Amino acid sequence: MRTARHLVVGLQESGKTTFAAALWFLLDSREVPTKLTKGLHEGEYAYIEKMAKLWGDGWKVERTSSDTQERVRINLLHEQSKYSAALEFADLSGESFEKLFATRRCDPAFLELVASTEGVLLFVTARRMVDDQTILDFMDIDTNAEPAFPPATAAEREPNFDPAKVPQQVQLVDLLEALVVPPFPRKPRRVVVVVSAWDLSRRDTAEEWLQDNMPLLDQYLRANQETIEFRVYGVSAQGGEAPKKDDPPGTMRAEREALLKAAKASTRIRVVGHDAWAHDLTSPLYWLAGLEPFDDGK
Amino acid sequence: MTKACALADCNVSSSGKCHLEHDPVETCPNFILAKEDFLEGGEDRGSPEDASLATPLDKRTIHISPSDALEQSDLNVLLRSQSPRIVALVGEQVAGKTTLIASLYAQFCRGMFGDFLFAGSKTLIGFAELHHLALMSSGLSDPKTPRTSRNDPVAYFHLSMRCADEGIRNLVISDRSGEAYEAARTDTSLVSEFPEFRQADRVAFLLDARKLASFEFRATYSRQFKQMIHALRDNAALSHSPAVEVLTTKIDVIEASENSEELKAFVTNFEQTVIEEFRPRGVEISCYRICALPKAKREVGFQGLAELLARWTAAPRPLQLSMPRIDVQAAREMDKLVGRWDLEAEQ
Numbered sequence: 001m002r003t004a005r006h007l008v009v010g011l012q013e014s015g016k017t018t019f020a021a022a023l024w025f026l027l028d029s030r031e032v033p034t035k036l037t038k039g040l041h042e043g044e045y046a047y048i049e050k051m052a053k054l055w056g057d058g059w060k061v062e063r064t065s066s067d068t069q070e071r072v073r074i075n076l077l078h079e080q081s082k083y084s085a086a087l088e089f090a091d092l093s094g095e096s097f098e099k100l101f102a103t104r105r106c107d108p109a110f111l112e113l114v115a116s117t118e119g120v121l122l123f124v125t126a127r128r129m130v131d132d133q134t135i136l137d138f139m140d141i142d143t144n145a146e147p148a149f150p151p152a153t154a155a156e157r158e159p160n161f162d163p164a165k166v167p168q169q170v171q172l173v174d175l176l177e178a179l180v181v182p183p184f185p186r187k188p189r190r191v192v193v194v195v196s197a198w199d200l201s202r203r204d205t206a207e208e209w210l211q212d213n214m215p216l217l218d219q220y221l222r223a224n225q226e227t228i229e230f231r232v233y234g235v236s237a238q239g240g241e242a243p244k245k246d247d248p249p250g251t252m253r254a255e256r257e258a259l260l261k262a263a264k265a266s267t268r269i270r271v272v273g274h275d276a277w278a279h280d281l282t283s284p285l286y287w288l289a290g291l292e293p294f295d296d297g298k
Numbered sequence: 299m300t301k302a303c304a305l306a307d308c309n310v311s312s313s314g315k316c317h318l319e320h321d322p323v324e325t326c327p328n329f330i331l332a333k334e335d336f337l338e339g340g341e342d343r344g345s346p347e348d349a350s351l352a353t354p355l356d357k358r359t360i361h362i363s364p365s366d367a368l369e370q371s372d373l374n375v376l377l378r379s380q381s382p383r384i385v386a387l388v389g390e391q392v393a394g395k396t397t398l399i400a401s402l403y404a405q406f407c408r409g410m411f412g413d414f415l416f417a418g419s420k421t422l423i424g425f426a427e428l429h430h431l432a433l434m435s436s437g438l439s440d441p442k443t444p445r446t447s448r449n450d451p452v453a454y455f456h457l458s459m460r461c462a463d464e465g466i467r468n469l470v471i472s473d474r475s476g477e478a479y480e481a482a483r484t485d486t487s488l489v490s491e492f493p494e495f496r497q498a499d500r501v502a503f504l505l506d507a508r509k510l511a512s513f514e515f516r517a518t519y520s521r522q523f524k525q526m527i528h529a530l531r532d533n534a535a536l537s538h539s540p541a542v543e544v545l546t547t548k549i550d551v552i553e554a555s556e557n558s559e560e561l562k563a564f565v566t567n568f569e570q571t572v573i574e575e576f577r578p579r580g581v582e583i584s585c586y587r588i589c590a591l592p593k594a595k596r597e598v599g600f601q602g603l604a605e606l607l608a609r610w611t612a613a614p615r616p617l618q619l620s621m622p623r624i625d626v627q628a629a630r631e632m633d634k635l636v637g638r639w640d641l642e643a644e645q
Contacts, residue, residue: 135436167426
């Protein structure tokens with residue numbers, strides 16, 4: 001049976017690793033119903049297992065400097081149709097995507113991966129640092145008031161252009177644009193935008209969050225939905241704040257205890273948007289895979 | 299493979315950081331990936347000649363689509379696949395050409411602009427580079443726009459937009475250094491070296507309100523502004539009848555001036571002078587005013603840009619062609635056939 005592949009992309013610290021860890025735990029534990037179940041797995045899965053253990057134990061899921069495995073695959077199955085899909089986390093750190101933007105070069109293996117991909121799961125985070133404010137935003141409108149900043153002097157050094165400082169939404173739009181033209185041979189049919197750390201959002205819907213916080217990306221997706229369908233979901237994969245495992249003992253004790261109190265750890269997960277089941281990280285993937293005709297209304 | 303650098307005093311192999319502060323380090327032109335044995339004194343330490351074993355990064359990777367500003371050759375390729383509206387911006391140094399381009403991009407970064415949704419760009423990094431000195435991350439206290447060097451060839455910036463209830467509109471805007479245009483004003487042989495005019499649907503002459511506001515510079519600047527239009531017209535840059543407009547920029551300076559009403563009247567009068575001077579010469583000029591970076595008076599805000607975008611992307615006026623009527627009694631069979639088609643169409 002053919003296995004559809006879906007690619008997970010996102011810049012650094014956008015929540016991909018936590019999502020992967022929580023998804024692995026969710027599928028493996030079978031504590032709550034999910035639209036997709038764990039598919040067949042063969043080979044080495046020690047890395048994702050390590051991440052899922054951190055998640056289950058109430059620790060912040062983060063990669064360490066010694067973690068060398070960048071690529072993780074999680075296989076999913078739709079019981080009713082026997083549809084199988086592979087979720088490919090090609091670059092958990094996000095560094096490769098940022099390098100791709102800056103250098104305009106990619107690894108041949110990434111090209112091959114994208115060529116076989118049908119859908120894209122794009123991660124952004126509600127925990128993001130605002131990186132696109134302009135100097136004008138902070139200049140005082142009241143001309144009688146003292147300027148917010150001292151007047152520029154002739155000696156003020158203009159920094160060289162640094163691609164790394166380009167606002168994240170611009171990098172993400174550029175990434176999506178690059179994926180739909182050569183050398184990448186085909187366009188993804190669907191894109192799911194996951195707004196991670198959703199518990200930190202102050203918006204009612206994930207669409208509103210995207211429009212307010214990444215308006216360029218929002219426009220790009222809406223303007224091109226005739227060729228690429230998209231949906232936006234809010235996801236809190238961690239369920240709250242968690243300490244790092246190597247933090248001093250007692251750090252964020254209350255927060256960790258709150259996470260561990262859940263009778264079923266999977267219920268820490270929150271997913272909002274469209275017809276997502278409340279604790280089901282596979283709901284966005286269900287749509288990404290085009291399985292809505294099988295929706296049984298649960 | 300280990301990170302390494304061709305520069306002797308760079309410690310990227312141990313620290314992971316580029317001596318020249320490139321980030322990512324792979325963007326440094328001196329960056330290489332080298333076999334570990336050669337670098338870390340393994341059993342097979344190798345020799346300096348073994349530097350040839352180092353594998354330059356670009357031999358192991360695939361190029362993806364660029365996103366810089368387009369050069370002329372890139373534009374020619376683009377024109378094979380789409381029919382954008384092309385606008386040539388003309389103006390002296392610091393008239394505001396590059397600032398205007400950066401401002402249009404910046405408006406979309408904040409949200410839907412006018413009736414337009416941002417649908418993409420072939421030059422997103424090019425735009426980001428124009429705008430980076432206006433961001434807080436630049437560390438500057440005053441927003442700036444990078445200067446365009448006279449040595450730089452003309453650059454083109456591309457925007458794809460979806461208009462409400464309509465399809466996609468593509469826009470390409472040219473940007474050339476003001477020094478180049480100033481030189482062409484007095485050496486008109488240079489005009490033929492400016493390809494941006496041959497393809498332009500519209501030519502926009504930027505009129506710098508800051509210079510008009512200065513009594514010291516006003517007279518010479520006004521004269522030279524019209525001289526620029528004459529230079530282009532007289533040397534066939536406008537011979538294909540593009541739409542021509544005068545864009546008065548930096549109107550925040552006018553509003554901030556103590557003599558703002560006098561200045562506004564002066565600008566109005568000058569605009570009319572320009573219109574009347576060129577109409578008899580076959581050039582119909584429209585005049586507009588914009589503010590692309592309201593520094594002099596913040597409350598002026600960004601003005602005229604949404605209307606500008608609508609105007610620049612509007613469909614061109616259809617050509618009015620008058621076809622001669624074909625005589626069905628004509629001797630040539632082809633003429634008779636066409637004549638019969640005409641009759642059938644009328645019936």
